[in-house]
Amino acid sequence: MPPDGAAPAKPLNELFSSLPTTIFEVMSKLAMEHQSVNLGQGFPDAEGPESMKKIASAAMYDFHNQYPSLLGVPELRQAVAKHSEREQGIPVDWATETLVTVGATEGLASAFLGLINPGDEVIMFDPMYDSYTSMAKRSGATIKPVRLRLPDFSVPLDELAAAVGPATKMIMINTPHNPSGKVFTLPELEAIAALCIKHDLIALCDEVYEHLVFRGAKHVSLRSLPGMEERCVRLGSAGKTFSFTAWKVGWMSGPARLLNPIIKAHQFLVFTVPSSLQRAVAHGLDSEAEFYHSLGPSLEAKRQLLEAQLEGLGFELLPAHGAYFLVADVSKFLRPGEDDVGFAKRLTVEGGVTTIPISGFYVGPSPPTHLVRFCYCKEDAKLKAAGERLRAYLGPGGKGCPEPASA
Numbered sequence: 533m534p535p536d537g538a539a540p541a542k543p544l545n546e547l548f549s550s551l552p553t554t555i556f557e558v559m560s561k562l563a564m565e566h567q568s569v570n571l572g573q574g575f576p577d578a579e580g581p582e583s584m585k586k587i588a589s590a591a592m593y594d595f596h597n598q599y600p601s602l603l604g605v606p607e608l609r610q611a612v613a614k615h616s617e618r619e620q621g622i623p624v625d626w627a628t629e630t631l632v633t634v635g636a637t638e639g640l641a642s643a644f645l646g647l648i649n650p651g652d653e654v655i656m657f658d659p660m661y662d663s664y665t666s667m668a669k670r671s672g673a674t675i676k677p678v679r680l681r682l683p684d685f686s687v688p689l690d691e692l693a694a695a696v697g698p699a700t701k702m703i704m705i706n707t708p709h710n711p712s713g714k715v716f717t718l719p720e721l722e723a724i725a726a727l728c729i730k731h732d733l734i735a736l737c738d739e740v741y742e743h744l745v746f747r748g749a750k751h752v753s754l755r756s757l758p759g760m761e762e763r764c765v766r767l768g769s770a771g772k773t774f775s776f777t778a779w780k781v782g783w784m785s786g787p788a789r790l791l792n793p794i795i796k797a798h799q800f801l802v803f804t805v806p807s808s809l810q811r812a813v814a815h816g817l818d819s820e821a822e823f824y825h826s827l828g829p830s831l832e833a834k835r836q837l838l839e840a841q842l843e844g845l846g847f848e849l850l851p852a853h854g855a856y857f858l859v860a861d862v863s864k865f866l867r868p869g870e871d872d873v874g875f876a877k878r879l880t881v882e883g884g885v886t887t888i889p890i891s892g893f894y895v896g897p898s899p900p901t902h903l904v905r906f907c908y909c910k911e912d913a914k915l916k917a918a919g920e921r922l923r924a925y926l927g928p929g930g931k932g933c934p935e936p937a938s939a
């Protein structure tokens with residue numbers, strides 16, 4: 533018997549107890565310590581529609597504040613169905629094909645838990661949003677990463693086809709894509725759809741950035757392609773569509789057969805979502821289309837502002853048509869032996885600007901170590917301040933310049 537007061541010694545969950553601190557936490561902490569201009573974390577400075585805030589606060593007084601339906605309040609589920617039909621031409625039966633979740637994050641977790649059996653293989657495009665892998669692994673999945681090709685993060689269709697095997701159950705697709713800002717092209721989507729149909733696969737479609745597209749690109753949901761309605765589950769987020777990242781309201785739509793086990797997982801993870809916020813998001817989806825349709829053009833302008841400053845300093849910028857991330861090749865600025873993590877830390881500490889090194893988004897071996905991600909959904913003044921600091925540090929004569937004046 534252990535002595536009184538001894539800590540329990542039995543091994544805890546292997547996956548979660550061995551996870552390292554994420555690079556996001558490392559960079560955010562460093563940014564705070566050094567008061568840098570933080571273009572690392574992905575949240576917007578400007579908030580969403582006032583009307584939604586008013587409805588959320590009024591709803592707390594006007595309605596019963598007890599557990600709503602585990603599926604979500606009917607007005608939000610109806611709004612999700614109408615939004616799907618209106619924006620993507622995908623008909624959805626609100627009563628059987630929608631679910632409201634605690635942000636897309638919980639929707640993803642519920643989807644992996646509800647759909648995966650131990651040993652199932654899930655194909656994911658590398659690099660990827662960091663919450664996918666842990667929850668997929670915890671559900672028993674084996675992850676098969678397929679690396680998107682630089683510089684435009686295109687899908688290597690031959691490698692994708694070769695990754696499908698007898699144990700493959702699902703393809704995970706995120707478009708517009710975090711961290712690259714890539715918007716999957718129609719030929720890529722058609723090729724993914726063809727593979728799903730040929731091999732009887734499910735597709736989990738993270739479309740939280742669906743309205744954040746620009747430069748002539750169009751977001752097309754995989755679920756809108758012929759033969760894919762019964763195979764795809766789509767995820768959306770009020771954090772991204774309305775810039776209310778703290779609300780943690782998300783939604784899913786998909787065929788009842790796929791959604792049903794996901795609903796069971798959701799039931800035991802969180803059961804439901806705050807009803808006041810759900811009512812506000814229902815209003816947003818029904819009546820604030822102007823807001824989310826304006827996000828693309830306003831982000832494009834912000835991207836241009838940041839791009840001009842980075843290009844002026846000699847950064848090589850990778851192409852993108854969506855989300856609010858800009859990936860820059862920093863090879864020119866790396867010191868001997870330095871990688872993207874070392875550079876991003878140095879830039880925060882010495883240059884006063886925080887970015888996220890891209891290698892942290894890769895699951896497969898030997899990730900690229902010469903790329904960093906800037907998040908630009910920030911006030912123009914902040915983007916300009918970042919530009920000035922970068923110029924002072926990396927520009928001619930700056931301390932971080934590849935050829936310092938004092939050398």
Ligand SMILES: Cc1ncc(COP(=O)(O)O)c(C=O)c1O
Binds near residue numbers: 710
């Ligand atoms: C690709 C992607 N999916 C999902 C999420 C999580 O969304 P939510 O805040 O609604 O949980 C994020 C958040 O950054 C994301 O980038």
